[in-house]
Amino acid sequence: MNEATPPQTVPTAPKLPPDLPAEIGHQHVRFPEGLALDCGAVVAPLDVAYRTYGRLNATRSNAVLVCHALTGDQYLAERHPITGKPGWWEAIVGPGKPIDTDRFFVICANVLGGCMGSTGPRSPMTDSTGETRPWGTDFPSITIRDMVRAQCKLVEHFGIARLLAVVGGSMGGMQVLEWAATYPDMVHAAAPIATASYHSAQNIAFDEVGRAAIHADPDWRGGRYWEEPGLVPAKGLSVARMIAHITYLSEEALARKFGRRLRGASALTFLEDVFEVESYLRHQGSTFVRRFDANAYLTITRAMDYFDLAEEHGGDLAAAFRGTRTRFFVASFSSDWLFPTSESRALVRALNAAAANVSFVEIASDKGHDAFLLHEPEFHAALGGFLRGAAERIGV
Amino acid sequence: MNEATPPQTVPTAPKLPPDLPAEIGHQHVRFPEGLALDCGAVVAPLDVAYRTYGRLNATRSNAVLVCHALTGDQYLAERHPITGKPGWWEAIVGPGKPIDTDRFFVICANVLGGCMGSTGPRSPMTDSTGETRPWGTDFPSITIRDMVRAQCKLVEHFGIARLLAVVGGSMGGMQVLEWAATYPDMVHAAAPIATASYHSAQNIAFDEVGRAAIHADPDWRGGRYWEEPGLVPAKGLSVARMIAHITYLSEEALARKFGRRLRGASALTFLEDVFEVESYLRHQGSTFVRRFDANAYLTITRAMDYFDLAEEHGGDLAAAFRGTRTRFFVASFSSDWLFPTSESRALVRALNAAAANVSFVEIASDKGHDAFLLHEPEFHAALGGFLRGAAERIGV
Numbered sequence: 193m194n195e196a197t198p199p200q201t202v203p204t205a206p207k208l209p210p211d212l213p214a215e216i217g218h219q220h221v222r223f224p225e226g227l228a229l230d231c232g233a234v235v236a237p238l239d240v241a242y243r244t245y246g247r248l249n250a251t252r253s254n255a256v257l258v259c260h261a262l263t264g265d266q267y268l269a270e271r272h273p274i275t276g277k278p279g280w281w282e283a284i285v286g287p288g289k290p291i292d293t294d295r296f297f298v299i300c301a302n303v304l305g306g307c308m309g310s311t312g313p314r315s316p317m318t319d320s321t322g323e324t325r326p327w328g329t330d331f332p333s334i335t336i337r338d339m340v341r342a343q344c345k346l347v348e349h350f351g352i353a354r355l356l357a358v359v360g361g362s363m364g365g366m367q368v369l370e371w372a373a374t375y376p377d378m379v380h381a382a383a384p385i386a387t388a389s390y391h392s393a394q395n396i397a398f399d400e401v402g403r404a405a406i407h408a409d410p411d412w413r414g415g416r417y418w419e420e421p422g423l424v425p426a427k428g429l430s431v432a433r434m435i436a437h438i439t440y441l442s443e444e445a446l447a448r449k450f451g452r453r454l455r456g457a458s459a460l461t462f463l464e465d466v467f468e469v470e471s472y473l474r475h476q477g478s479t480f481v482r483r484f485d486a487n488a489y490l491t492i493t494r495a496m497d498y499f500d501l502a503e504e505h506g507g508d509l510a511a512a513f514r515g516t517r518t519r520f521f522v523a524s525f526s527s528d529w530l531f532p533t534s535e536s537r538a539l540v541r542a543l544n545a546a547a548a549n550v551s552f553v554e555i556a557s558d559k560g561h562d563a564f565l566l567h568e569p570e571f572h573a574a575l576g577g578f579l580r581g582a583a584e585r586i587g588v
Numbered sequence: 589m590n591e592a593t594p595p596q597t598v599p600t601a602p603k604l605p606p607d608l609p610a611e612i613g614h615q616h617v618r619f620p621e622g623l624a625l626d627c628g629a630v631v632a633p634l635d636v637a638y639r640t641y642g643r644l645n646a647t648r649s650n651a652v653l654v655c656h657a658l659t660g661d662q663y664l665a666e667r668h669p670i671t672g673k674p675g676w677w678e679a680i681v682g683p684g685k686p687i688d689t690d691r692f693f694v695i696c697a698n699v700l701g702g703c704m705g706s707t708g709p710r711s712p713m714t715d716s717t718g719e720t721r722p723w724g725t726d727f728p729s730i731t732i733r734d735m736v737r738a739q740c741k742l743v744e745h746f747g748i749a750r751l752l753a754v755v756g757g758s759m760g761g762m763q764v765l766e767w768a769a770t771y772p773d774m775v776h777a778a779a780p781i782a783t784a785s786y787h788s789a790q791n792i793a794f795d796e797v798g799r800a801a802i803h804a805d806p807d808w809r810g811g812r813y814w815e816e817p818g819l820v821p822a823k824g825l826s827v828a829r830m831i832a833h834i835t836y837l838s839e840e841a842l843a844r845k846f847g848r849r850l851r852g853a854s855a856l857t858f859l860e861d862v863f864e865v866e867s868y869l870r871h872q873g874s875t876f877v878r879r880f881d882a883n884a885y886l887t888i889t890r891a892m893d894y895f896d897l898a899e900e901h902g903g904d905l906a907a908a909f910r911g912t913r914t915r916f917f918v919a920s921f922s923s924d925w926l927f928p929t930s931e932s933r934a935l936v937r938a939l940n941a942a943a944a945n946v947s948f949v950e951i952a953s954d955k956g957h958d959a960f961l962l963h964e965p966e967f968h969a970a971l972g973g974f975l976r977g978a979a980e981r982i983g984v
Contacts, residue, residue, distance in 0.1 A: 400830075401830045401834065409804070431800055431804055434800060446789040447789040
């Protein structure tokens with residue numbers, strides 16, 4: 193692994209419970225000038241936490257930026273420092289894999305608003321009374337474009353003028369689209385996967401209920417749970433996670449995972465056990481509520497819900513890509529009902545209308561939205577082929 | 589309205605808060621011998637609360653039983669005694685309407701396990717210590733078949749040997765199927781609408797999360813919220829209702845209802861407001877948490893989740909209907925993703941395999957699962973035609 197900048201230690205936020213991830217010294221860059229946001233506010237300083245894999249070549253032309261999804265983070269191809277589990281995209285990223293770390297310099301940054309070292313609601317701020325405390329719910333409203341601007345500062349920090357590719361699934365795919373629209377000259381190739389150019393009313397509604405569940409948890413305390421050491425709105429965040437979990441799976445995947453096919457009382461009892469808050473927390477080893485900050489969940493889901501690339505371009509999605517020289521690879525999964533193929537097709541139509549270079553594949557899969565994270569050989573072959581072709585095009 | 593039996597007053601459960609519906613004297617019949625349940629327990633006495641519309645003819649051959657859905661009740665064609673809103677099926681039931689009360693004697697009973705006068709978790713019981721208190725979470729586990737058995741006692745109480753028709757949508761449709769399978773000689777015609785012969789893994793999972801949200805509300809108090817006058821787990825029940833609410837609507841209906849098409853911050857703020865627990869409670873006038881008992885919600889959703897008609901017949905759905913002389917009318921709605929058309933088709937295939945008389949229609953609608961409750965002229969014409977035909981067949 194190539195560590196392009198020396199790791200720095202993130203200052204520990206005051207009043208945080210001792211077992212929370214902010215204690216971990218996530219590798220990061222600090223930008224003291226901060227970042228001007230779409231909402232008009234400036235967040236300063238700005239920390240961008242990241243991991244890199246592979247080596248940046250002499251011409252700095254082999255960088256692939258991977259954008260993570262809602263509850264993902266920068267640990268995509270290594271053991272997670274909190275959960276101890278394998279990286280979330282080890283199926284895709286590594287030596288000889290579709291995103292080949294023998295060939296590419298892979299960068300993944302924790303999103304702005306996140307809770308794994310990048311500036312977000314758990315980061316410290318000094319309020320008008322001079323008190324230093326976590327941002328909490330005072331963290332400004334952010335957009336997908338703000339996330340991408342923060343990543344851009346990191347990319348420029350590496351001295352990279354143009355990314356070989358930007359790749360991501362789900363909310364990561366929204367960032368890919370925003371990268372291609374906002375910094376077209378910095379993106380040679382773009383792979384938005386299992387995503388859409390806007391969040392549907394249904395997806396927003398599910399997010400709203402997840403947020404309502406967090407707000408309804410008395411331990412959320414109006415967002416000030418950090419005032420009590422060790423307190424987190426674990427039940428509310430778990431219910432939010434459970435709702436989201438269902439939307440990530442197809443009927444087939446749910447049945448397979450929770451044994452509906454086996455039916456009868458015992459199968460139901462198992463499912464019940466899995467979805468019961470207490471046992472869900474046990475089942476997940478409490479890792480989600482430990483590794484993920486509830487206020488970050490509120491902030492990031494809201495950014496997803498606001499996302500509408502067409503609206504940013506006068507209601508015309510094609511206008512977002514007019515004149516682009518970026519090569520696009522759009523992929524969807526047949527059983528994904530959170531980001532259905534129809535939304536990828538609408539994106540492809542807009543790219544065609546913008547005369548962009550675009551290839552599209554719908555992968556036959558019964559795994560639902562989660563398929564983009566899982567063993568899907570056809571998808572891996574298609575993505576790997578696209579990236580090799582894009583690299584050869586510019587002699588990488 | 590023909591009141592076939594004089595209204596009786598339901599005894600008030602002790603310790604219930606004064607504004608709760610159990611105070612209302614729902615018209616009902618009491619069966620002192622109670623009901624033996626699938627789980628082996630006996631619930632005694634058994635109250636079955638109901639409403640009737642139209643007149644029972646001299647040969648008692650014109651009775652149509654309507655089965656209500658999860659959060660429905662017996663007030664299908666009149667102003668609701670708690671909410672003051674129109675009955676939930678006034679589009680369908682009334683003089684000259686598809687279920688024509690000028691011609692048919694319409695019966696609708698509150699389901700076993702419900703909270704509108706039929707025996708359920710809010711009904712009083714005397715425990716082993718001699719204390720009289722609501723059943724609460726000690727109410728036995730019930731099935732859709734148990735609900736149907738309770739309705740059967742009511743039908744027999746009216747001296748009706750054979751129903752002209754049994755009609756219902758969603759969980760009401762599950763009851764229709766169970767009626768046709770359990771009491772084939774008592775059902776001349778059956779109309780299961782927007783339903784399925786089993787609950788899918790996805791539907792079970794959504795129910796599980798709804799139940800988890802109720803359990804996570806500290807005001808649920810392990811199911812003993814009735815110990816504190818006026819206390820109900822309003823936030824948990826609201827979150828459960830919000831989750832369910834999303835599954836009842838299509839993307840189109842959600843966008844129409846909550847203005848996604850209008851987009852931008854103001855639209856999102858509106859949606860947010862609607863789905864925020866506090867404002868949701870305001871928006872719904874708190875009527876749902878007032879009219880619906882959280883423990884009843886737990887009990888009834890569980891009965892839905894256990895439902896699997898094939899499993900009750902050796903894994904063969906056709907076996908549930910073998911030799912039936914009942915005429916079936918199956919209807920689904922194209923944008924219903926909770927009970928998709930594919931599940932109605934599977935039911936129709938089984939009925940065909942059982943050599944049953946069955947007609948099937950998929951109604952083109954963008955209203956989602958809720959379509960069965962709404963203005964859908966094609967559906968109304970088809971259902972009305974089926975019932976008229978079935979009535980003429982036996983000279984009603």
